Amino acid sequence: MGGPVLALSCQRSIGVANPVRYLAATLLVLLLATSSASAQAQQDGERPPPAVVVQPIPVEEVANPEQFNGRVEAIETVDIRARVQGFLRAVDFTDGQSVKQGDTLFEIEPDEFQAAVASAQAQVARAEASRGSAERTLTRNRELFAQKTVSQSALDQAQAAFEIAVADVQVAQAALRTAMLNLSYTRITAPISGRIGKPAFTQGNLVGPESGVLARIVSLDPIRVAFSITEGFLVTLRQKAAQQIELDPSELDFSLRLANGTDYVQPGRLDYVENEVDPQTGTVTTRLTFPNPNRILMPGQFVTLNVREKNAPRLPVVPQSAVLQDREGRYVYLLNDDDTVSQRRIETGARVGAGWAVTKGLSGGEQVVVQGVQRLADGMKVQPSQQQAVGQ
Incomplete structure (x- = not known):
């Protein structure tokens, strides 16, 4: 009989004394579960938007050089050479000097050539005297032939002598021109304007056509x-x-x-x-x-x-760090007024500094994301901060 009574007593003890404790424990468990769920919900639903750096898109001249x-x-280069042989009497320039066309560069001793000119002038005078004598003889023979006092043969000889005398004058005049030309070659002048180099010969040296280049002039402007x-x-x-x-x-x-x-x-x-x-x-x-x-x-x-x-087109220029690419092509993220970003497809042209010229998709002035683009998605909320544009 003792066993059932003891069991009943235990059941009453549990049913009367423990319910308050049980209820408190249950409420504590529910409170902890609710707090944990609330914290998890706050962590999942109220995560702060990502921080990004944006800058305005400038419009620049894209020359694509x-x-x-x-x-x-x-443009012009001249090697100065001697045309006649003789001793250099003077070198009239310094190394590297700028010279003008017609300036004297070298002087060759002219005495011998002046004597040749005088001799040629004498030859011209002699030939002209002979031509005058032959011309008078021809005139007399023509008159005598008209009077039939000289033969045709005598007239022909007088005519030939006159023509030879005329030719002798031409030869003498040609020799005079040659002598005067050689005399002029004793003064060597600059054929062009420019800068002259170092002379290959100095005063007192014998120079001539076989001496090679005396100096070189190059035009610089x-x-x-x-x-x-x-x-x-x-x-x-x-x-x-x-x-x-x-x-x-x-x-x-x-x-x-x-x-x-x-x-x-x-x-x-x-x-x-x-x-x-x-x-x-x-x-x-x-x-x-x-x-x-x-x-x-x-x-x-x-x-x-x-x-x-010169008149290159003006195009928007987007920084290279802002440009992403997938299978469909290149794109950027633009910042909207409500601090969300939107994806914009673009077509790029020439490289401009550290950026790309945009031929389609942008008009300039838009705010483009230049840092933090890898973690963005279309329509995402962001925390933007400004950065200077390319080239500023």
């Missing part, structure tokens, strides 16, 4: 730059010609970059384009003329030639 390697050439058009650029020009698009040289801007990295300030002008393609290189030789008043350009110097259009 072509670069070529060029070499500076003198203006000066020429020669370069070769690449095959690809040549094809472009030919395609424009085939489409009846005439290439106007005045619409192109030619500029030089010097060996020290600086730009040459004087603009160039298209001078000559070779009419044949080099079969070994596939290029065409082209020459430009540049003013060179300060003698910065020197023959033999290597330069970089930039060729660009």
Whole structure:
């Protein structure tokens, strides 16, 4: 009988004393579960939007320049030589001096040539005297022949003597001109304006036609730059010609970059384009003329030639860091007024600095995301901050 009574007593104890404790434990468990669910919901649903950097899209002139390697050439180069033989009496210039056309460069001793001129002048006078005597003899013989006092043979001889005398005068005059010409060669002058180099002979040396080059003059202003058009650029020009698009040289801007990295300030002008393609290189030789008043350009110097259009189009330029690409092409993310981003498909053209020229899809002035683009999606909310545009 004791066992059932004890069991009943235990059941009553549990049913009366433990319900309060059980209820408290249950409420604590529910409270903890609710707090955990609320925290998880807040973490999942209220995550802060990503931070991005944006900048306005500038509109710039897109020239798309072509670069070529060029070499500076003198338009005119003259080697000075002696035409007559003699001793140098004077050298009338210094090394590297700028000379003008007609300036005296060398003087050869003229005494011998002056004597030759005097001798030739005497020969001319003698020949003219002989011609005068022959002319008078011919006149008398003609009168006597008319009177039939001399024969035809005598008249013919007088006529021949006169003609020989006339020829002798011409020979003497030619010898005089030669002697005077040789005398003029004793004073060697500059045939062109330019800069002269070092003289090969100094005063007192014997020079002549076999002595070689006495000095060299090169013209420096203006000066020429020669370069070769690449095959690809040549094809472009030919395609424009085939489409009846005439290439106007005045619409192109030619500029030089010097060996020290600086730009040459004087603009160039298209001078000559070779009419044949080099079969070994596939290029065409082209020459430009540049003013060179300060003698910065020197023959033999290597330069970089930039060729660009003067009236180049103005296009939006987007930074390279903002451009993404997938199978459909390139695109960017633009910032909207409500701090959301939208995807915009674009077509790009030439490279401009650290960016791309945009030919389709943008008009300029839009706010484009330049940092943080990898984690974006169309319509996503963002936290934007500004950055300066390319080139500013």
